[in-house]
Amino acid sequence: MTSNAALLSVARHIALEAGELIVRLRAEGVHIAASKSSAEDVVTFADRKSEEYIRGRLAELRPDDGFFGEEGGADRGSSGLTWIVDPIDGTVNYLYGIPQFAVSIAAELIAVRSRRIG
Numbered sequence: 268m269t270s271n272a273a274l275l276s277v278a279r280h281i282a283l284e285a286g287e288l289i290v291r292l293r294a295e296g297v298h299i300a301a302s303k304s305s306a307e308d309v310v311t312f313a314d315r316k317s318e319e320y321i322r323g324r325l326a327e328l329r330p331d332d333g334f335f336g337e338e339g340g341a342d343r344g345s346s347g348l349t350w351i352v353d354p355i356d357g358t359v360n361y362l363y364g365i366p367q368f369a370v371s372i373a374a375e376l377i378a379v380r381s382r383r384i385g
């Protein structure tokens with residue numbers, strides 16, 4: 268079993284890498300890819316690129332884990348652990364150049380308990 272500290276290290280490292288990516292993409296200009304529930308609830312191309320990057324890095328480092336991304340759906344893994352990702356947490360701030368946005372990555376471990384019968 269992987270320690271919480273090891274999972275945190277993976278999440279922190281990838282979040283920092285993705286953060287560098289989205290800051291660079293922001294400097295190049297923000298492009299809206301889609302709207303979700305309203306005109307203010309948008310998905311930028313940077314959201315998609317960031318999630319794609321995070322998914323790829325997690326697949327390299329933790330290939331047996333599941334993935335649940337805000338922009339691109341979910342994949343089940345075999346390890347019992349699923350990474351939950353918001354590639355740009357605060358997309359509206361990102362869109363308007365307000366510097367309060369982040370990359371959010373969490374790990375959820377589903378404990379499977381066996382039941383004894385008899």
